[in-house]
Amino acid sequence: MAKPMNMRDKYNRMTRDLGWEPSYQPKSKIYPQIEFEGIKIENWEQWEDPFRLTMDAYWKYQAEKERKLYAVIDSFAQNNGQLNITDARYVNALKLFLTGISPAEYSAHRGFSMVGRAFPGVGAQVACQMQAVDELRHVQTQVHTISHYNKYFNGFQDFRHMHDRVWYLSVPKSFFEDAQTAGPFEFITAISFSFEYVLTNLLFMPFMSGAAFNGDMATVTFGFSAQSDEARHMTLGLEVIKFMLQQHPDNVPIVQRWIDKWFWRGYRLLSLVAMMMDYMLPKRVMSWKEAWEMYFEQNGGALFEDLARYGIRMPKYWEVSVQEKDHLSHQTWATFYNYGHAAAFHTWMPDAEEMAWLAAKYPDSFDRWYRPRYEHWIAQEKAGHRFYNPSLPMLCQTCQIPMLYTDMDDPTQVVYRSTEYQGEKYHFCSDGCKDIFEHEPEKYVQAWLPVNQIYQGHCGGATVPEVLNWYHLRDGQDNRDYLYSEDRQNWLRWKEASSQLETT
Amino acid sequence: MQIDIRTTNLQPLRHTFAHVARRLGSDKPASRYQEATFDLQPTTSFHYRPLWDPERDLYDERRTAIQMADWYIFKDPRQFYYGSWTIARAKQQDSVERNFAFVEKRNLLDLMTPEWKQKVQEALVPLRHLEYSANLNNCFITAYGYGAAVTQATMLASMDRLGIAQYLTRIGLVLDGNTGAVLDVGKQAWLNDPMWQPLRELAEELLTLQDWFELLVAQNFVLDGLLYPLVYERFDTRISENGGSALAMLTEFMVDWFAETNRFTDMMLKTAAAESAANKTVLEQWVRRWTARVAGALAPLTEHVFAAEAEAVMRELQDDLRTRAKKKCGLDL
Numbered sequence: 001m002a003k004p005m006n007m008r009d010k011y012n013r014m015t016r017d018l019g020w021e022p023s024y025q026p027k028s029k030i031y032p033q034i035e036f037e038g039i040k041i042e043n044w045e046q047w048e049d050p051f052r053l054t055m056d057a058y059w060k061y062q063a064e065k066e067r068k069l070y071a072v073i074d075s076f077a078q079n080n081g082q083l084n085i086t087d088a089r090y091v092n093a094l095k096l097f098l099t100g101i102s103p104a105e106y107s108a109h110r111g112f113s114m115v116g117r118a119f120p121g122v123g124a125q126v127a128c129q130m131q132a133v134d135e136l137r138h139v140q141t142q143v144h145t146i147s148h149y150n151k152y153f154n155g156f157q158d159f160r161h162m163h164d165r166v167w168y169l170s171v172p173k174s175f176f177e178d179a180q181t182a183g184p185f186e187f188i189t190a191i192s193f194s195f196e197y198v199l200t201n202l203l204f205m206p207f208m209s210g211a212a213f214n215g216d217m218a219t220v221t222f223g224f225s226a227q228s229d230e231a232r233h234m235t236l237g238l239e240v241i242k243f244m245l246q247q248h249p250d251n252v253p254i255v256q257r258w259i260d261k262w263f264w265r266g267y268r269l270l271s272l273v274a275m276m277m278d279y280m281l282p283k284r285v286m287s288w289k290e291a292w293e294m295y296f297e298q299n300g301g302a303l304f305e306d307l308a309r310y311g312i313r314m315p316k317y318w319e320v321s322v323q324e325k326d327h328l329s330h331q332t333w334a335t336f337y338n339y340g341h342a343a344a345f346h347t348w349m350p351d352a353e354e355m356a357w358l359a360a361k362y363p364d365s366f367d368r369w370y371r372p373r374y375e376h377w378i379a380q381e382k383a384g385h386r387f388y389n390p391s392l393p394m395l396c397q398t399c400q401i402p403m404l405y406t407d408m409d410d411p412t413q414v415v416y417r418s419t420e421y422q423g424e425k426y427h428f429c430s431d432g433c434k435d436i437f438e439h440e441p442e443k444y445v446q447a448w449l450p451v452n453q454i455y456q457g458h459c460g461g462a463t464v465p466e467v468l469n470w471y472h473l474r475d476g477q478d479n480r481d482y483l484y485s486e487d488r489q490n491w492l493r494w495k496e497a498s499s500q501l502e503t504t
Numbered sequence: 505m506q507i508d509i510r511t512t513n514l515q516p517l518r519h520t521f522a523h524v525a526r527r528l529g530s531d532k533p534a535s536r537y538q539e540a541t542f543d544l545q546p547t548t549s550f551h552y553r554p555l556w557d558p559e560r561d562l563y564d565e566r567r568t569a570i571q572m573a574d575w576y577i578f579k580d581p582r583q584f585y586y587g588s589w590t591i592a593r594a595k596q597q598d599s600v601e602r603n604f605a606f607v608e609k610r611n612l613l614d615l616m617t618p619e620w621k622q623k624v625q626e627a628l629v630p631l632r633h634l635e636y637s638a639n640l641n642n643c644f645i646t647a648y649g650y651g652a653a654v655t656q657a658t659m660l661a662s663m664d665r666l667g668i669a670q671y672l673t674r675i676g677l678v679l680d681g682n683t684g685a686v687l688d689v690g691k692q693a694w695l696n697d698p699m700w701q702p703l704r705e706l707a708e709e710l711l712t713l714q715d716w717f718e719l720l721v722a723q724n725f726v727l728d729g730l731l732y733p734l735v736y737e738r739f740d741t742r743i744s745e746n747g748g749s750a751l752a753m754l755t756e757f758m759v760d761w762f763a764e765t766n767r768f769t770d771m772m773l774k775t776a777a778a779e780s781a782a783n784k785t786v787l788e789q790w791v792r793r794w795t796a797r798v799a800g801a802l803a804p805l806t807e808h809v810f811a812a813e814a815e816a817v818m819r820e821l822q823d824d825l826r827t828r829a830k831k832k833c834g835l836d837l
Contacts, residue, residue, distance in 0.1 A: 005677065005684065013687060020691070024704065024705040025708040030712055066587040069587075107546075116647075129639075132646070136656060139540075151517060161522070448549045448550065
């Protein structure tokens, strides 16, 4: 038998050697999107393949993972594995995941197919296409994993319909659409680098660790199964950044601006995860603050030190994110509690033990600013006046989160920033969001802001019941307090039935 | 005799997701394919116009001349979603791997007459470049097509085409004992040899096509519909007659893949044509135009392999494609 070819040469033969320089059509007609962002690539051949995976090996590894995952999903369903979770309250974190994150995986799938076609280099095309098909895997396996929960709990059932309409879901939707509607280089900086490389441990992993801590075998198995895909995606993110920075010095300021923008946009999106970590898990993994310190301040800090030699600095306003770490999750959860009638998951106030945990994790902020507020709301609820905010909040024009974040020096003062564009006034939750708008106002004025859309009559009507109906959000079943929910009643009934079975 | 395992018996609140139930007509258990496909792509509340196509939405029905009231009546007869696809391909890959090992261990490709071994190098190996452009074309359809039912199948097809390009590359490496010389000669032929130029010109033209459904017709129905039978059936038979039956073991994947994927492609054309007379007319125009164009581009390759019979072979293949268009897709050409 012939001597085998070395791996690197073989991989080159299997990928980039397939391409050719076109001569019958101008390259600009085959790759029309590659110029307009101003990124200069001198030589696509210098692209270093972040991983060398040919289709034969890909099919083999992925099929093995799929077989194992679906075996677990099937057995979870057969054995009613949902009865083994810590508490039915946990399921609300999964609702946030399926309505907010899984559709984002779909966007990533389509976005990577766009850049997998848009880039002229075969190495980059193949790496992006592999991520495109992986992301299809992720959305589909998530839907299949959570499908069983949908059969037994409320709030999952119309996740696709909700994702395109419900007010807080426009936060992840607009984030991904912002990236997809940008050029290919900005997309890949946003998703591969800022999101996958810098922030994955703060988005994907908290949900999966939450599943592990709370007895959710199905979701944690999905998490393990996706881990090696995620690792590949992260290496792609780093390669993309280094490649752009090495190709031309003119790329540096463009890339820096994108890193600034997408760090801030990603960080704002993570406020949904922050509240999940601190409030929604019956058994908590770590606090948001601890996670931010470990995964952003330490790991991210080291990364940006490493990138300094290319002329890249820490993302703008990173200091603000550090100042906010004592407040972010509390302010976000408090807002959802106030709008619990318009959320597709249940809300609640933390109990005494949970408040003690929060106080221990947030010694500088919780007892001083948030406990009194919560105790007041709990007292009101006990007196029969559960507080729901009847007004519609003003949303930030960029991140689309209600204007709820406060000045860190004075946590009673909400931050309001605004700017004028073509005679109209636009509002922002932060300097970070204002900067993003001001750089591309013509883009952000187009935002489909849920509250503005309601006022303009595009969301089924002007009253809350009409809007909920338009969301397909069933009042009394999908929303409001966990304590009085159908989910909880069913859970108690099922647990009792299964414990009776154990004793017979 | 029946053995009972007692488990907790819980009544589910519902059997599937609401958007799936609306499509099925009622809340009944849905298949994995249905839950992984229906309505996955957003259709409304888009935030920003794409910088790369400011006249349209991010996902926009107007990127093709084909019009549909509902893009989810396209149903993949293979019911492929990621899991079922990758498991099916891994099984095929096992058999490909065994075949390559078998052929390589016994140097079976050396059984071909030198003349035919040369023909395989000349006429088969450069097709890896054409497969690569097929990969990009399916990736284009995935990027700009409409509806998850369509774009998930073309996503999987993109990866299939990359796999096929890689299998052809491996055949090239088997032929020269892993030096890469055959691949180099093949690439030069693809770039310069007059025999390949019409096909390369066609490939580059397809890479500029903007209507994704037209691209699906041109690449997946017409070009593949003429090329695969030409190369993997007719050419393959000739090779077998000349001592090269072992090659068929290395192209088995392509033969099986083509038969399987045609079921999806035919469904696409059939469903779109059945939707309206306007769609049917557009599809017929496309098939007619691209068939003439592709047959012309394939002529030098066909002549190289079939010499005097080339014209007859190409005529038969076109007849077969027209028959397929009529019988499987309901198109009158």
